[in-house]
Each structure stands twice: as C-alpha cells, then as structure tokens.
Amino acid sequence: MRRLNLYALTFRLPIIVWQALFFIGPLIFVVAMSFFVVKNYRMVETFELESWAKMVSRDYVWSAYRYTILMAGGAAALATLLAFPAAWFLAFRCSARTRQAAILLLIIPFFTSYLVRTFSWYTLLAEAGVLNGALGVLGLGPYKLLNTAIGTLTGYLTLVLPLVVILQTVTMANIDARLIQAARNLGCSPARTIWTVILPAGKTGFVIAALFAFILCFGDFVAPFYLGGSNPPTLPILIIDTTKAGQQWPRAAVVAVMMMLTLFTIAFAAIMFAYRKRASR
C-alpha cells in the first residue's frame, strides 16, 4: 500500500481546496438553482423543472445561443488569424530583447479595466468618431460600426487578441528552429513550411490559444452590450435580462448551465484534438 506523501500533499491540497470552494461548489449551486422557483420575487428552494421547460421551449433562447456561438467562434478564429503573423514575427524574426519588450507591451493593456478599454472604442467607432473621420478624408463612409456585430467583434478582440498573440508567440518560440530550416532547405515554400511544420509542431499551443479566446468571448457581457447594442443579445445578456425581469434567477441559472455544458463540450473536444498524436504512416 502506498504511503501518504505529506510533502506532496502540502503542495497539492491548496489547489484542490480552491477548486472545490470556488468552482465545484458554485457549479453545484448553479445547477441546483436551475430547479428552484421564484415566488413573490423570492427564490424558493425546491426541485421543479419549470425553469428548464420555460427556457428550452423559447425560440429566442436558441436564437441567442446560436448567435453567441457564432460570434465567439468567429472572434476566436479571427484572433487566431490576426495573431499569427505578429506571433510568427516575434518568435522567428526578432531578437530576444525585442520579443520580451513586445510581450510586455502586450500585457500592459490588461493593466487597464476591460470596461474602460471598451468605452474608449466609442470615440473611435462612432459615426462622428476618429475612424469614420479618417475614412471621410478618403471619401468613404461614414459607416455604422457601433451597435453592430462589428462593434461586438471589436470588443471581443480587444479582450483576447493580446492574449492569443502571447500564447502563439510562446508556442512558436518553442518550436525547434532546425525543423523550419530543414523544411526550407528541402525546398518548402514559406506557406508549406507553415502548413506542414509550424502548425503541426505548435498545434497544442494554437488550439489552446483559440480555446481561451472562445471561452472568454462566449462568456463576455461587456462587448455585445456596449459595442453591439444588445442587438441581438448574446447569452450573457440574456442572463442579465432574465434576472432583471421578475428576478428569475432559476431561469438565468438554466442559461448558465447551458453555457457551461457547451464550454465543457467544446473545451474537451479541443483538448482531445490538441493532444491527439498523429497516426504513424
């Protein structure tokens, strides 16, 4: 029988306790809450399927669900594509000192509140704003950017793009440069080198970066509310609306559980894909 290793437990216990207190506990509570009911604006602890029946039978819930997945998925894909050239440059084309400075600069936006960064887009994206002003000089526009899907995507990218660049940079910086040199020496074009060497070698990092982007966007309330004008609402906005309308916390909990199940499924699939070994031929 294995003896209990107290030394190892000392280091493992805090994270176990932390997860139990602040993740598993609240998770169980949210699931339980989805079966409660509200009477006279007060939650009654019971086990009824009323909130589930109500929410899953409403078209607008599924409409918000599809839109949220589309927008979060789109933002994750866009962030992955936009981040790649920058990360490639930082990983392969600049000095270590420049890379360190760039990563520091990418971290600095996180020093400011995300809400403040989002509001600053008002000045830039408004029809009388800086961007439309610049386009106007070229005889273009004005274009409606605020309170649109473009506004929401802009907010999402504000949140996740620096993070995706950092994760991709670290991923590529850890790829053995000799593999890339060998590919080029053997006549691979830059595009084929990316496709056959860099992407497979850094697959885990790229997928994890995209997954983080998806998770953060999927649960974000600020961008679709303030830059997208809630038009149409995403699931986090639906949660807020539901709690405001008659204090229906159990119905909001149903939406939260739907979101968590979706994230678990997507995260599980993404991680399986990221760590799957390529079959030997």
Add this chain to the structure above:
Amino acid sequence: MSDTKFVQTKRTFLKTGLASVALTTPFVNRAWAQTVELTMLGWYGTAEPDMVGAFEEANNVKFVPKYYAGGDNMLAALAQNPPGTFDIIHTDAEYAKLLVANDLVMELDPNAYAFDDLLHDDFKSFAGHWDAGGKLYSLITRFGHLGVSYNKDVLTAEEAASYDIYWDKRLTGKVGHFDWHLPSLGQMSLLMGNASPFDIGTDAWKAVQEKTLSLKPQVGGYFDFGGTFSGLKNGEMLAMVGIGDWVTGILERDGTPVASVVPKEGGIQWTESYSIAKTSTKTDLALKYLAYTMSPEGQVKTAQMLGYPGHAVTKAGRALLNEVDAAEAQRSHQVNGDPQDPITLINEGRISYRDIPVQQSLEDWNDFWSEYKNS
C-alpha cells in the same frame, strides 16, 4: 529671526496626542450619537446631496442610498433584504400598488400634506397610492412624460410629433430603445389607438406585438441608462423609444441638440412617490422627510434633481421654481399658460399614466420583449 527649534520627543508627542483625543472625544461622540441614518431605496439620484443635503444638515441625518433601476428590482431588493433594512422607499406609482398589496409600507396621514395644493385633481387620489378602503400609503412627489425623444439636427418637433416617425427611412438603424418593456410597449399601444395602453385585450395585445416587431429593422440597439445617454449624445441614435425629458433634459442642459415631445397619439406619464417601510424604526424622521419633499423647497429640488429632472406636483413648488430657476421652469414647460405645460397635456387627455399590464401578466410582456430583442 528666532533660532528656536521645534523638538518633538516621544513624550511630548504622546502628551499632545492624548490631550487632543481627550478634548475632541466629547464632540465626536456627540456628533456620532446624534446623527441618524435613514436608508432609502430609490431610483438613482434621489438620495444625492443635491436632493437631501439641506435636509441632512437641518436634521443631522445621513441618508444611505440603495439605488435600483426598474420596479422589479425594487421589489426584489425588498424581498431579499431583512426586514428593517430600508426606511424610505421611492417608487413608481405602478409598483406602489404592489407595495400596498404585499403589506410592505405603513399608512400615511393625508391631513399632514398639502393635497389641496396639488396641481391636478388626479394627483390627489392617484391610483396605487391609496388602497380600496381610502387609506393613503404613498405620497406623490414628482412626475414626467414619455414621448418621442429625437435629435433636433435631423428632425423637427413637428416631424417628431407622431410615433410613426420611428419608421422613417432617415432613422434606419438609428432608433434606440430604453431597455425596459413597459414604456416602449406602452408607446406602441398608444400608436395602435388604445386609449388605455396597458389595459388591452388579446387582439389588441397581438396587434401591439406585430407593430413592435415591424420596428425591428429600424432599431440600432437596446440601452441602459449610460447607453441611452451616450447613444443620443454622440448621435449614434437619432430617436429613442421609451424615454422623455428625464433623459433629454439632462443632455439639453449640456448643449446636446436633443429634445422630447409628447406626440399626437399621446404620451405616458411616470409618477414617483415616497412610502415608508412598515418595518422602519425611524418613522418620525422618515415622515419629516416626506413632509419636506412636499414643501415648496423640496419640490424645487425634485424638479431640478441632477440625476434626472422631473415636474413639481404642487402649485407652491411650481411657483417657487419659476421664481428661483425660471430657465429650468421654461425649458421643462412648467409655466402656467405654456401650451406644452404638462398639466395642460393631462387636461387635454393626451397623457396615459404608466401601469403594469392589466389583462396580461408582467411575464407575458417580459417574454415578448426578449423575443423582440432576439428577432
């Protein structure tokens, strides 16, 4: 020049410190002992210094605000906090009746207030403020009208004088909604010709829903307080459904070219009142504050409130407002003889009092609102 140096030894420091504490303690204690806290549950701005500062100073009281937006949240705050948490409740008239129905507020003595001085007879027996037995529970304090709020650079007051303007091609993607179903759907109901916009049958309710859904292509967004202000201020929204002078009045004061008008189909009145929680232990002071809000000075403060402006409900309050702040009185048409005088609009039958749905449940309206936002 003196060469005396100020030398602070540990002993002199301690002596001075102890002496200071000994001398000031009685005053501090007395101040603490006499300052009473009154907790107010209200819309934003109602317990700010511009509203309650003078009363606080005169009565050595400190207001502790708990703000909410929307009557549902007010009821939830009452349900979810222990009894005795709140002393004064500031609420919309349509939710005041729910406070009475749930036995949450104490009875008031109508003889303690100048009901004869109210600007309109409807205010004397306002629905929801009195119970069926004629007992008073809620004291009217201010009101305002909701109509078409618009950008003056794009629309004229004549063009904005009908809710049909929301469907104008110039406003495509530029019509905003204040994100609350009652005022927006109430306006749609007025447009459909319902004399009592919140008391409508099944067919009329269906027609209101269809008309509202037809507005969707025009809609640029659904906004909270902040979004409503910035949307109108930066010109992203050229018209806003569900608001009135309580928003555009603030922006107008800052020079933004916006205004509100009560259209030909009629406007909706929001009416605010004060009640005292049945569980309050400071009812004497709370009653004193309610009396203050009905005084001419209190009425002027309520009309000028920085959070959002409203109209005075008493003749003496209006008279004093015209005397001390004629500009605000004129801007908000609180001048006898003004064709847009809110009292004149009520007398002409152009105003409906905002209510909760009578023939449908609040949940029905909430559900449709969510459906509309996602359509």
